Amino acid sequence: MVHRQIPSLSNHVIFKLLPPEPKETFELSTEGDNVVVRANSLSAASVAVNYYLNQVCHQSISHCGDNRKPIDRVVSIAKPIRISTPFRYRYSLNYCTYNYSYAFYKWKDFERELDWMALHGINLMLAPLGMEKVWQETLRAFDFGDNDIARFIPGSGYTAWWLMGNLEGWGGPMSQQMIDDRYKLQIKILRRMRQLGIEPVVQGFPGIVPSFLHDKYPKACVVSQGKWNGFQRPSILLPQSQLFYCMAKAYYDNMKRYYGTDLRYFGGDLFHEGGNAKGVDLSSTASKVQKCMLSHFPDAKWVLQGWNGNPSPALLAGLDKKHVLLINLAGEIDASWKQSDEFGQTPWIWGSVNHFGGKTDMGGQLPVLVEQPHRALAASQHGRLKGLGILPEGIHTNPVVYDLALQTAWSDTVPSVDHLLRQYIWYRYGTWNDDLYRAWQLLASSVYGEFEVKGEGTYESVFCARPSLHVSSVSTWGPKKMQYQPEKLLQALVLFRKAAVHFKGSETYEYDLVDLARQVMANNARNVYNQVVHAYNEKDSLALNRYSSTFLHLIDLQDSLLSTNKFFLLGKWLQAARQYGENEQDQRQALVNARTLISYWGPDDATTRLHDYANKEWAGLLKQYYAPRWRAFFAMLAGQLRGRKPQTPDFFSMERTWAMNGGDEVMQPKGDYLLMVDSVIAAVTVNQ
DSSP: OHHHHOGGGGGGEEEEEOOOOSSOEEEEEEETTEEEEEESSHHHHHHHHHHIIIIITOOBOOTTOOBOOOOOSOOOOSSOEEEEOSOSEEEEOOTTHHHHTTTTOOHHHHHHHHHHHHHTTOOEEEOOTTHHHHHHHHHHTTTOOHHHHHHHSOOTTSHHHHHTTSOSSTTOOOOHHHHHHHHHHHHHHHHHHHHTTOEEEEEOOSSEEOTTHHHHOTTSOEEOOOEETTEEOOEEEOTTSHHHHHHHHHHHHHHHHHHOSOOOEEEOOSSTTSOOOTTOOHHHHHHHHHHHHHHHSTTOEEEEEEBTTBSOHHHHHTSOGGGEEEEETBTTSTHHHHTTHHHHHOOEEEEEEESGGGOOOOOOOHHHHHHHHHHHHHHOSTTOEEEEEEEESOOSSOHHHHHHHHHGGGOSSOOOHHHHHHHHHHHHHSSOOHHHHHHHHHHHTTTTSOOSSOSSOOOOOGGGSOOOSOOSOSSTTSOSSOOSOHHHHHHHHHHHHHGGGGOTTOHHHHHHHHHHHHHHHHHHHHHHHHHHHHHHHTTOHHHHHHHHHHHHHHHHHHHHHHTTOGGGBHHHHHHHHHTSSSSHHHHHHHHHHHHHHTTTOSOSOTTOTTTTTTOOOOBTHIIIIIHHHHHHHHHHHHHHHTTOOOOOOOHHHHHHHHHHHOOOOOOSOOSOHHHHHHHHHHHHHHTO
């Protein structure tokens, strides 16, 4: 791992084993031209390497730019450093991450991702790739043919919601070649995770089965789950039926056959985000599901998602708590664990969902992420809180959030956000800068501060909204109001821009500056949008034309700004999809999955509430997808004020047409990012 990520250091690191002790611990020192890492776990050893890279060499690796250069000589450490973690588990990932971020990852992508996880101390990670192979063979054993299997397994862009029991088949069918390729990829992932000391959480069998299982087995105890946001949900096969145990055996036998017997953590939730539990004895059902799992994997822990009232107290009451680990996806909301007596006295992990839909908006409540896990640990009874975790729906934004959220795990006391930010500036950019520090102080007290309403996610860009005169949130469940002062972001942007002369060629500085300018522009666009609405309501055609033109100019400016940075290119996402698979059919399907997911999402219904859930401010997407919707909308408003009766734009038709046949995209950044940032500052200042 050191050779892959820090090759100049690979011949200068000596690893030694510390004696076992209750807490994972590392000791870091230097001896001559070598860095000496003593640790009592693989994970602690990896964290030690990252600590040296960050705190001693002032370098870093992130999803949004690296600050790396060859280490010409080992920087000595004055006295040995010893650090432990009070958290048994450092967990990562959300099912959704595997689609909003990883949908089209190949081995080289996962190889880097797993190294990043190890360096940041992750020792338990959701790893549900390749379950298609297990399900294919399981269904074949029960006389389901290829057409049935194709109806059940979704496309590569939608596997998360299939595994969570929300939908089936959408975006598919997945070809045999793709199923086999994903199986082979999972083999590599699991092998590498073992080498890095990361335990995988694979998918168990809680009884989620095809919605059409009852057609073939009419006497089975199957409970239909109805619809999830317009999608037919898979059904639940209850363990009151012998068929449950037969299918579970086939499923777990296939799991062992393809992925081995050394698996200890199994995901799989019943009634996630709704469903039909009417008439189901939840305690008895959960107990039987768990006992069945343990009959095949005696050391297993059932890893459950604590989310929106699930799992219910009745379900948890039926479980052997020694074999359960609950991931609290809303740790920032104290009531979710305090008022439930720590989920019915269940071992749990503190986590927080970030970046719903993998949106590009800035945000993340740093005080909550840094401080609350420690306070929860102190308040937890009988050591039930076992760890902390990052649970992003998308991980390709806001690198500061994940760095600080995972750094806090290696502190015995509540760390200071300001102290962590000071360190972050050093290793994010490679050197100290007063202007950047003042900028980060402004950000930490605004967009990255603690919010009154905790669980809503980041404030979305109005550019990405399906146009109307009543835009509050962009996605159905997005925040309805801004919870910080946008003026602070403009002040921070000016300070960031002032520091540019010191950071020529810095990938991390460039990303952060462009991202901050993007957010400032998006926030300002809300003011212009409100002026459009006011002009229309006042029947002022001249003002409507002026402000709608300004709004469209800002979209174009935003697109041009983001075109300067490789991390904000639609083409990067589409190219990954275009190259996913070994044949033209698979690649075409992946491309449609990629466009659909970030546009109308699905299903093929104009009333879908999921449209724009995964909205992105990406160069190309703004110009190709969002701007045409707004132009059509403004043209309609102008026509109405002129006394005409223009047809209301069919936004869903526009969205689906783009998803099916969107154009090609630029793959390389273009333009001068500093000139574009200056244009943003000028435009925003005029519109203040």
